[in-house]
Amino acid sequence: MPMTVQHSPSISLASLDQLWFQVAGTLCNLTCHHCFISCSPHNRSFGFLTLPAVKQRLEEARELGVKEYYFTGGEPFLNPQMTEILVATLRYGPATVLTNGTVWKDHWLEALHRAEQMSEYSLEFRVSIDGFSAQTNDPIRGEGTFDRILQGIQRLVEAGFIPIITATRTWPETSELEIVREFRKTLKKIGYTRPRLKILPALKIGAEAQRTRGYGPLDRVTTEMLDGYDLSQLVCHQSRIVTNRGVHVCPILIDAPDSLLGNSLQEAAVDFPLSHGACYTCFQYGSICTNPSSPSGSQKTPTPPPQSHA
Template identity: 55%
Template sequence: MARVELAVVDDSPAVELEALDQLWFQVAGTVCNLRCKHCFISCAPDNHSFWFMTREQVAEALSQSTELGVKEYYFTGGEPFMNNEMEAILADTLEVGPATVLTNATLMPPRRARRLARLRDASLYTLELRVSLDGITREMNDAIRGEGAFDRCVQGVETLVDEGFLPIITCMRSWPEHETESYLEGFRDLLAQVGYHRPRIKILPPLLMGEEAKRTRGYDETERVTHEMLHGFDLSQLLCTRARLVTARGVYACPILLESPSARLGDTLGEAARRPARLRESACYTCYLSGAICSNTPSSAGADR
């Protein structure tokens, strides 16, 4: 009797890298000092599935990146400042281009903020600190980010502002969209109390995966990017057409899909830059709807029409 081979056919759309504008580093792996209930990759103190990157690993990618014409560098985790080499890594990066760190700002003693300010002032390029704060009150934030996180984060923001930083406060939207303006007002009031009078605030849509899928709901089956949806769509809105994520073990299509084996596009940056990314995950649907939410500003990516 003939054997029938059953192969899984992946018919999800694939998109090429148009330009490597953004290079992301999973610099703290999945290690974080917090255990947030909405984390899309379930980072935690004991999640060691991805380990810290070394300064040498980052330096090697930085060196390749100048050949590839990278425009911006982003550092994420986990909590980047859990990595002992983070400041040295930033010093290396700021020699070649602008750096953005996605941090919870809870590990921000004044001496560190002072050193970061010195790195910033010594560079031609900007050093952006993007601070995650998920509520305008202690209760609201700590229900998501854990007890004590609010006070430590707000203290961290104050420390950064004292050093002349204008951190970008990012918050996952956990309210109905039409209430956003009143929450923005709440953030402005809160930040003014710690001396931050012209805050930069970025509201992000929720990603219904990892811990957030348990907290609220996961994506349903219809929430997928299909071939039809890409007709006439500006592909540059998708992060994977403009970015790659380097980790301690391999290079991925984007920072959201760290736990999706299919998003691993190669061992090296060169290899991963040549391979197209498949839009097979539900998170791709959020990126499709909202644009490249991971960038500092919408105009970091995106084409004119």
């Protein structure tokens, strides 16, 4: 919940480099306990984006010089037009789709692989998993999902892709190196010989706020904290996201009423106050949403919290 907007520093959109699409709304076949927008098979608060709606935004984005496109949900592949949407996007620029890896069909992957081969641009798959065993993953993502996700990764690799496997950090940072090594071993066992990994910080909103304590009142970004800070680490400095309601500030905050900034990309190019707890996580870790190959897409070591937050 926003604290004191009037005391939060406002961030301008310096450059619209990444455009996101909430392509499957909030509909998902899984009900993960740490989902920051509480997606589930029953959550229809945001709807699907249609192919014509996406194409209209791609045209708008081309005029503004957008660099790359990201697709998220919910589970994007529940959208029946997802394959066509990605094929269409690859004519405009690079595309990345964030998926749980449990719902696609082989002929979709074949079509997408063909489309990537014909395009100058990369099609990146980011597959979410939690932990290196069913014991760590399934309590968060649901019974039996670990095996299903691994099968999904295997099918992607067999189809010729080298997916980025993303895991939300639900373990102490001190055990991270060991956890990552185990991840790699697990993925190599299923034939993914050069696994690419991206570890994400947990965002303590939505379902995750129920699971943990959520953000405290002091977990906010202040003007002083931005002194000398590289603003390009903040998603809202160079991204916007399209949902079926309009254009929002970032993929994390679509549930927040103040995140909806306008109907067009140009309307949404306005300053945004960093008044949410999730803004604090974004500030701490940096570039939590983009790929490692993007300009500031590599996550940095978490910024130590200032004294008042310690």
